[in-house]
Amino acid sequence: MRFKGRSVIAFVLLGMFVSSIMTLTVVRSNLFPGVSKSVGVAAPGASSSLSSQDVSKIAKTYELIENKYLSDVDHDKIMNGAINGMLEALEDPYTVYMDKEEAKQFTENINSSFQGIGAEVTAEDGRIKVVSPIKGSPAEKAGIMANDIVVSVNGEKLDGLTVNQAVLKIRGEKGTQAKLEILRPGSSDPTQVTIVRAEIDIETVFAEMLEDGIGKIEVRQFSANTGDHFKKELEKLESQGMKGLIIDVRNDPGGLLNVVIDMVEPFVPKGKPIVQIENRDGKKEATTSKGGTKNYPVVVLTNKGSASASEILAGAFKEAVGSKTIGETTFGKGTVQETYVKEMGDGSNIKMTVYKWLTPDGNWIHKKGIEPDIKVEQPAFFKASILSKKDTLKPDSNNDDVKNLQLMLTGIGHAPDRTDGYYSAKTAQAVKAFQTSKGLTATGEVDIATAKKLETAVLEAIKLPKNDNQLKAAVKELQTQLSK
Template sequence: MFWKGRNLYILLAFILLAMFASSVLTLTIVGPFSFAEQGSGVSGSKPGASGFTQQELKKLSTTYELIQSQYLHEVDRTKLIDGAISGMLGSLNDPYTTYMDQKEAEQFNDMLNSSFQGIGAEVSLEEGRVKVVSPIKGSPAERAGIRTNDIILSVNGEKLDGLSLTEAVMKIRGAKGSQAKLQVMRGGAEPIEIVVVRDDIPIETVHSEMLDGGVGKIEVREFVQNTAKAFKEQLKALEDQGMKGLVIDVRGDPGGMLQAVVEMLEHFVPSGKPIVQVEDRTGKREQTVSKGSSKPYPIVVLINNGSASASEIMAGALKEAAGAKLVGEKTYGKGTVQVTYQQELGDGSNIKMTVMKWLTPNGNWIHQKGIEPDIAVEQPAYFKASPMSKKTTLKADSLGDDVKNLQLMLEGLGLSPGRTDGYFNDKTAQAVKTFQSRNGLPVTGEVDTKTAQSIEDAITKQIRDPKNDLQLKTAVDTVKKAIQ
């Protein structure tokens, strides 16, 4: 969640889809913010909080003078000041609290005010490493196989260790058509290389369709400025078609603006019931209460570990205040609120700082815990297969993660490889030959770059086919049972 300065300007956080920074895991709240003065730490509401003691000032000044006068190399004054601020914020060990110098802040603002291109994945900086929160649905990152919790180690050979989140994001962003060769570590296994071709990032945030049995489905990809309006229009269109039940899909949705999700929830949460609560560091809470009404039909929400922030507010509110069922996997677990301070610094730089937490209608704080589904459903194993590295040709007696992922894909394509433990046996070779024969490739039983790419393309098509989406199928069945 995200307020910009004390005036609560609406921040279009989704623009960082080009390569989301952690701030995109944020929500924008529009309206009075009574916690701002007492909770920001800027106004000095507590004794001693308004500035440094004389001893503290002397210590800082002495350190600065020693560096300027004694350090081996001459140091830029601005660099020292920026480093001091970054050091203070870094000591908080909060991945959502960061400093942007003038250049970084300018680049950030440029992304907010222009069209953008990139790979389309949201990241945060955790323990000094760039971690993927969620690839955006339909983005180049998703198509290339980037997943939630992937650690991005380098981009086009440039390591990301030691960089600020903004610096790392700028390395990953790039012009449409250019390649980002990402070295990715997944689940502690050996790093793999995933090549993502940068592109325009899709900005359509709501997609709806009518499924069999009068079940409507609305997919929400992000919560941004126009999402609530599009959601309202598409919800009405489904209702006008005689919809009997609704599935809302927020899988892989990294969040966005709180105002958007509140407006959307007011279609379902009865008037007077809380939608979300926020709490400052003193424990004082404020509620956002619905002014809307409930619906007469059953609702199911699809969630997974890429559902974060605003998605979790939607899931939590629909479950606790509207009686909806949650289907899928546990959500990401992002329950804090950030404010950006730019005017206060006065030189074009800014600080984004965590200032409060948000809670569900019943007062549950889901931070680092997520929200559990009512009906847990995992996708087939091949949904989680990683792209093969394509560094070497896979053949009889090959071992390793590449072979294991190959076998998972072959199994998903209905070609029995005999095993999925990462050993390339005769049955795996026969499955490869069958695939090659069906797809006009040289029938060798070995997996070179061309065969590997063809297998990956085939499994991607399989994953995108709704008929293979077990979570969606369960959600639809759950709605149909409730209709009956």
């Protein structure tokens, strides 16, 4: 099964780039005949659609609300609520209704530039969770991390909202502020983070030659031009004598299905499946390779922010090519959505889960992710929470802020004697050493100015290759393979 020539596309609610996770979305596809059924009212007794009694109950409920409810009601609000209620009953965060404004945003955001904070979000258990920040974005610079919970924005709580509703509150014009309350796993209290929205141009492919003829290509998102850029960068590395390749899809939330297929195919032997699609009846169809010619070793770097199309890439290399995956278990997004626009008739739309996607061996990774062949954790300071900055941290304090302070100090080379959250004398000495190195008054206490300098230093340390345990493991694995 080939997707070329069909209207099969995967895209994200870029939502001025605070958005839902990249969703593999089928747009009016004929992939499986009969899946897209007409919507109508069935004859009495029919079970496949709404009966006349069903329609009567819905109409009567609206009539009662309109005529009897204590206050006047907004027609559109009630109708949207009814549709959202039906879809929410499916308990699928990727099946959503979009009113006219949200649908317009959805359509407009299939672009490669946008305004916003630069973080992918999804809904989970009634809360808005970060899938991954975009590298170089305001969100990443502010210290937002995968799995952070966005509690509120500019004082408005997000609990219970759909992803689209939350996106509309978080998005905004460049130069405006988004004051987020962030709750990080392991922390008991949320932290306020102020992020200035910006114009974000997505550069999706970055390549470099490392030691021993090992090339590295980082893919940050699978957009329309990613495949072409990937091919060009790959050819450059090959012309430089590349012997082995690292493909880095960490914190890559996904993108276009046809793009990831085209990128993977040159590595997959002829006739082997790249990905499989399964419909509600269990019918499966596979996209098979026409014949890959690349024969050098490849390893794939993944983490918890690798989702959707990134997982298709990782699964194809793992099962169809035999490459090693290194890092952390991926996000676990194994469904495909279809958008219904014409059916709604008023500019709104429904994006509904209609297929599963499976790995070459037929594995469904939804809510499980792809486990790495070689599990490698990053240094502990990579997961340190942003400091709350509610109070100046002083000796003899004992709380989560101090624990995160100690992890940060350790990561930037000013290790205290402990990391359990107690502000010891040696912790104060480490703070003084840091303050002196940054031209701050060496008080040994952490005020707002020191906290901001510390967070900036940590973000810089995270970017250094010498601190990237997963990248070092990938290089070592390729060196071992090349030495055989």
